[in-house]
Amino acid sequence: MADELKDKIREYVVDEYVEEGDDVEVKDDTPLITGGLVDSFSMVSLKLFLETEYDIKIPDEKATAEAFDTVNAIAVLVREYADV
Amino acid sequence: MAYGTAAREFYRNELVGIRNDGLFKEERYILTPQGADIEVEFPEGAPVKKVINMCANNYLGLSSHPDVVAAAHDGLDSKGYGMSSVRFICGTQDTHRELERKLSEFLGTEDTLLFASCMDANAAVFEVALTPEDVVIADRLVHASVIDGIKLCEAQYDSYKHMDMKHLEKKLQQFADKRLRMVATDGVFSMDGDVAPLDEICELADKYDAMVMVDDSHSSGFMGKTGRGTHEHCGVVGRVDVITTTLGKALGGASGGCISGRKELVELCRQRARPYLFSNTLAPVVVSASLKVMDIISATTERRDKLEENTLYFREQITAAGFDIRPGVHPIVPIMLYNAQLAQDVARDLYEEGIYVIGFFFPVVPKGQARIRVQLSAAHEKEHIDAAVAAFKKIGEKYGILGLGKKEIIEKFGN
Numbered sequence: 034m035a036d037e038l039k040d041k042i043r044e045y046v047v048d049e050y051v052e053e054g055d056d057v058e059v060k061d062d063t064p065l066i067t068g069g070l071v072d073s074f075s076m077v078s079l080k081l082f083l084e085t086e087y088d089i090k091i092p093d094e095k096a097t098a099e100a101f102d103t104v105n106a107i108a109v110l111v112r113e114y115a116d117v
Numbered sequence: 118m119a120y121g122t123a124a125r126e127f128y129r130n131e132l133v134g135i136r137n138d139g140l141f142k143e144e145r146y147i148l149t150p151q152g153a154d155i156e157v158e159f160p161e162g163a164p165v166k167k168v169i170n171m172c173a174n175n176y177l178g179l180s181s182h183p184d185v186v187a188a189a190h191d192g193l194d195s196k197g198y199g200m201s202s203v204r205f206i207c208g209t210q211d212t213h214r215e216l217e218r219k220l221s222e223f224l225g226t227e228d229t230l231l232f233a234s235c236m237d238a239n240a241a242v243f244e245v246a247l248t249p250e251d252v253v254i255a256d257r258l259v260h261a262s263v264i265d266g267i268k269l270c271e272a273q274y275d276s277y278k279h280m281d282m283k284h285l286e287k288k289l290q291q292f293a294d295k296r297l298r299m300v301a302t303d304g305v306f307s308m309d310g311d312v313a314p315l316d317e318i319c320e321l322a323d324k325y326d327a328m329v330m331v332d333d334s335h336s337s338g339f340m341g342k343t344g345r346g347t348h349e350h351c352g353v354v355g356r357v358d359v360i361t362t363t364l365g366k367a368l369g370g371a372s373g374g375c376i377s378g379r380k381e382l383v384e385l386c387r388q389r390a391r392p393y394l395f396s397n398t399l400a401p402v403v404v405s406a407s408l409k410v411m412d413i414i415s416a417t418t419e420r421r422d423k424l425e426e427n428t429l430y431f432r433e434q435i436t437a438a439g440f441d442i443r444p445g446v447h448p449i450v451p452i453m454l455y456n457a458q459l460a461q462d463v464a465r466d467l468y469e470e471g472i473y474v475i476g477f478f479f480p481v482v483p484k485g486q487a488r489i490r491v492q493l494s495a496a497h498e499k500e501h502i503d504a505a506v507a508a509f510k511k512i513g514e515k516y517g518i519l520g521l522g523k524k525e526i527i528e529k530f531g532n
Binding site: 050052068069072074075077078081 | 255257264274275276278279281479480483484
């Protein structure tokens with residue numbers, strides 16, 4: 034079943050982090066941070082995107098590397114704060 | 118004493134983790150002054166080995182230049198050893214201000230403020246320049262000290278894909294509502310030796326009313342026709358608002374750094390920058406030697422010209438030998454090996470051949486992009502470079518990697 038939230042997160046991750054020439058396929062369980070695609074510094078744009086897109090505020094203590102490591106995990110985090 | 122079992126165990130486990138991840142760093146003891154030919158003891162207790170140094174930031178070969186060493190001696194005699202004070206109490210000698218003036222003149226900026234290191238300069242500049250109403254947008258591959266500096270300030274921060282101007286423009290549009298915008302980049306990126314497109318960055322900064330900050334540590338003294346740095350190389354002297362740079366690489370290589378740029382911002386740093394307010398600055402002896410360095414590089418471009426020739430020669434020769442290098446013009450030449458173990462093995466074997474280089478791999482560079490970073494110097498003679506290329510060729514043959522590209526190396530060794 035299609036999951037619009039995950040689709041949107043995946044689309045943003047690809048657009049924001051995958052560079053031209055990168056041979057990376059982003060699946061729902063692809064490790065983004067531990068896999069080296071997203072680092073803790075550039076993760077902030079993803080947090081900002083989610084907060085703007087879903088009109089939520091993710092507390093800094095919740096924005097951990099674990100919580101942002103896969104599309105699946107990010108979707109769980111967003112659903113703590115938004116009814117999507 | 119509160120250093121109990123829990124603390125000891127925690128630190129031990131962390132160290133074990135670092136070792137298990139293959140990230141444990143060991144220092145090699147150099148028994149000679151810094152230069153093209155050095156003597157090294159590694160590992161500790163091993164016989165001393167004479168090697169050609171191909172991994173120092175000694176771009177202009179000034180680290181042990183006799184005139185610089187003599188100036189340091191003179192400085193020690195005339196200005197003493199230490200100041201025992203921060204700058205604004207009783208730690209500023211006339212020569213500190215003289216060096217700041219000379220740096221401003223050389224870099225083509227309005228004013229300069231010295232720091233104990235460029236790491237300190239980067240830790241200082243964003244906190245002073247920006248507030249929560251502002252934003253800093255940085256290239257994703259900026260130096261760790263720029264990232265740390267950004268994290269110390271209260272402004273919103275974001276990043277753009279490495280040297281991707283479309284992505285930067287998108288971010289500048291996204292943050293159009295901020296009071297102040299600052300774009301932060303390295304002039305030259307330390308792992309790839311690639312040069313930031315400062316001309317395009319300045320264009321975008323003008324278009325979207327943003328300031329430009331450049332860490333030019335791997336450029337000052339030799340990039341551009343007269344060595345002013347990346348801003349000269351890109352034809353934007355006077356258009357970069359803040360330059361941070363180091364005296365610890367091409368400019369003598371001892372220690373120290375600076376913030377150089379718009380006079381109001383530099384003055385505000387003099388008033389508020391915490392690493393300036395709460396730390397001693399450069400020792401008098403380093404200031405005296407740095408003044409001599411500025412004299413040498415202001416009088417002639419001989420050394421940066423030789424560095425340019427050496428760089429071109431090495432890049433041609435190592436490519437002809439069959440190695441896969443990142444193309445470019447900078448004396449940082451990444452020899453791409455892609456596989457972390459291969460990078461370490463090749464570096465170790467080269468050391469046995471008398472060539473001192475280091476392998477770099479994840480997390481210092483992205484996964485699957487392990488390499489050996491060669492750095493050229495004006496201290497190298499053609500014989501040094503020929504010897505290095507010959508050794509690379511010999512070891513390249515041993516591993517069967519000559520003439521192979523990324524795909525073939527990864528097929529053979531994995532990534």
